[in-house]
Amino acid sequence: xxxxxxxxxxxxxxxxxxxxxxxxxxxxxxxxxxxxxxxxxxxxxxxxxxxxxxxxxxxxxxxxxxxxxxxxxxxxxxxxxxxxxxxxxxxxxxxxxxxxxxxxxxxxxxxxxxxxxxxxxxxxxxxxxxxxxxxxxxxxxxxxxxxxxxxxxxxxxxxxxxxxxxxxxxxxxxxxxxxxxxxxxxxxxxxxxxxxxxxxxxxxxxxxxxxxxxxxxxxxxxxxxxxxxxxxxxxxxxxxxxxxxxxxxxxxxxxxxxxxxxxxxxxxxxxxxxxxxxxxxxxxxxxxxxxxxxxxxxxxxxxxxxxxxxxxxxxxxxxxxxxxxxxxxxxxxxxxxxxxxxxxxxxxxxxxxxxxxxxxxxxxxxxxxxxxxxxxxxxxxxxxxxxxxxxxxxxxxxxxxxxxxxxxxxxxxxxxxxxxxxxxxxxxxxxxxxxxxxxxxxxxxxxxxxxxxxxxxxxxxxxxxxxxxxxxxxxx
Numbered sequence: 001x002x003x004x005x006x007x008x009x010x011x012x013x014x015x016x017x018x019x020x021x022x023x024x025x026x027x028x029x030x031x032x033x034x035x036x037x038x039x040x041x042x043x044x045x046x047x048x049x050x051x052x053x054x055x056x057x058x059x060x061x062x063x064x065x066x067x068x069x070x071x072x073x074x075x076x077x078x079x080x081x082x083x084x085x086x087x088x089x090x091x092x093x094x095x096x097x098x099x100x101x102x103x104x105x106x107x108x109x110x111x112x113x114x115x116x117x118x119x120x121x122x123x124x125x126x127x128x129x130x131x132x133x134x135x136x137x138x139x140x141x142x143x144x145x146x147x148x149x150x151x152x153x154x155x156x157x158x159x160x161x162x163x164x165x166x167x168x169x170x171x172x173x174x175x176x177x178x179x180x181x182x183x184x185x186x187x188x189x190x191x192x193x194x195x196x197x198x199x200x201x202x203x204x205x206x207x208x209x210x211x212x213x214x215x216x217x218x219x220x221x222x223x224x225x226x227x228x229x230x231x232x233x234x235x236x237x238x239x240x241x242x243x244x245x246x247x248x249x250x251x252x253x254x255x256x257x258x259x260x261x262x263x264x265x266x267x268x269x270x271x272x273x274x275x276x277x278x279x280x281x282x283x284x285x286x287x288x289x290x291x292x293x294x295x296x297x298x299x300x301x302x303x304x305x306x307x308x309x310x311x312x313x314x315x316x317x318x319x320x321x322x323x324x325x326x327x328x329x330x331x332x333x334x335x336x337x338x339x340x341x342x343x344x345x346x347x348x349x350x351x352x353x354x355x356x357x358x359x360x361x362x363x364x365x366x367x368x369x370x371x372x373x374x375x376x377x378x379x380x381x382x383x384x385x386x387x388x389x390x391x392x393x394x395x396x397x398x399x400x401x402x403x404x405x406x407x408x409x410x411x412x413x414x415x416x417x418x419x420x421x422x423x424x425x426x427x428x429x430x431x432x433x434x435x436x437x438x439x440x441x442x443x444x445x446x447x448x449x450x451x452x453x454x455x456x457x458x459x460x461x462x463x464x465x466x467x468x469x470x471x472x473x474x475x476x
């Protein structure tokens with residue numbers, strides 16, 4: 001509706017897939033799946049629950065009667081109990097065993113963990129897709145010399161492909177963190193109001209073996225190897241902080257890439273895709289602004305700052321739980337995933353369609369390379385019997401004159417021509433031009449790129465082939 005606030009995370013940035021994961025349908029169908037898993041586990045462990053009751057619950061998992069739940073919540077002011085009531089209307093024979101022994105956090109917290117797991121998996125797929133596009137780009141340009149920069153000042157040469165490998169290295173670290181996070185992710189399980197499982201001890205007449213088994217059964221039914229060994233009423237809120245810190249790290253990687261690309265686009269070396277009818281500026285028709293890279297930076301900044309929210313929440317949970325987490329995490333967690341999803345959608349789009357201006361890159365190399373090549377020229381001349389100290393002084397004078405020509409007069413760098421015309425170097429034009437071939441100044445950049453992709457990137461892509469079906473979803 002246009003007369004109410006609509007989050008741009010949904011309307012402009014995040015994909016439909018990520019938005020669905022945090023939708024009401026996903027949330028409340030997962031609640032019902034958890035109630036079914038609880039009932040199944042309790043039946044398996046001997047409670048008086050019938051298969052017919054469970055089948056009635058199963059058949060209505062996706063048939064949520066929202067109107068009844070909303071009406072009941074206005075009366076009782078409790079979201080979980082209103083949905084228990086609504087579910088019971090659809091499952092009259094099973095209504096007495098819905099939520100048996102559980103507290104609200106059984107469905108609320110377990111659902112939150114499941115939703116975050118699914119969102120992490122989608123995030124990982126998109127990172128793999130970015131890696132696939134960047135690896136293709138890196139292999140294509142692994143041999144293309146380009147100016148390296150330290151302190152954003154021209155430095156020794158690297159290659160366009162090697163620079164892309166630096167972007168990939170950051171993302172590899174992110175994948176490693178995500179894999180560790182997924183391998184350690186646990187469900188809350190069935191822990192009760194203060195985490196003591198007292199209500200379940202009552203249900204099973206103090207049989208601890210059955211209570212422990214129920215915890216394990218529910219976790220496995222919901223796709224988890226384990227639940228937390230001990231908790232208060234909730235899963236440890238530190239988990240939210242760990243997850244959003246992981247998302248922050250991905251955002252940092254994308255932010256760094258977007259800054260690099262914005263600088264490269266300013267130098268007219270590499271550009272993000274610019275569509276035929278796209279407008280760069282309302283006033284300056286000639287402009288090709290790096291809008292997508294800028295949007296990555298903007299959304300990534302939000303993700304990074306937002307990671308502070310669950311850190312504070314985890315720090316301020318009193319004893320077995322307080323409720324000052326609820327409103328905050330209800331906003332902070334989904335928005336972190338939705339914003340990062342927008343970042344990765346843009347990253348995929350740019351990485352797949354970057355435009356490289358080879359002649360501009362080569363011109364920049366040629367303009368700076370003469371200063372870097374003087375040591376090599378001098379060494380070759382010394383091999384022919386020249387005096388190093390005399391050559392050093394000649395190069396110093398020629399370099400100062402060439403630098404004045406470039407900086408003071410705005411002309412091209414003629415240092416190499418000055419050296420070619422200086423007989424004291426005893427080298428022909430052809431010999432000097434051979435010495436200053438840019439590819440001789442990139443070191444192991446091409447082979448480093450190939451080795452990195454073969455050793456690190458290809459195994460990730462091979463293990464996550466399904467991620468390559470991901471397409472970028474950019475609406476603006």
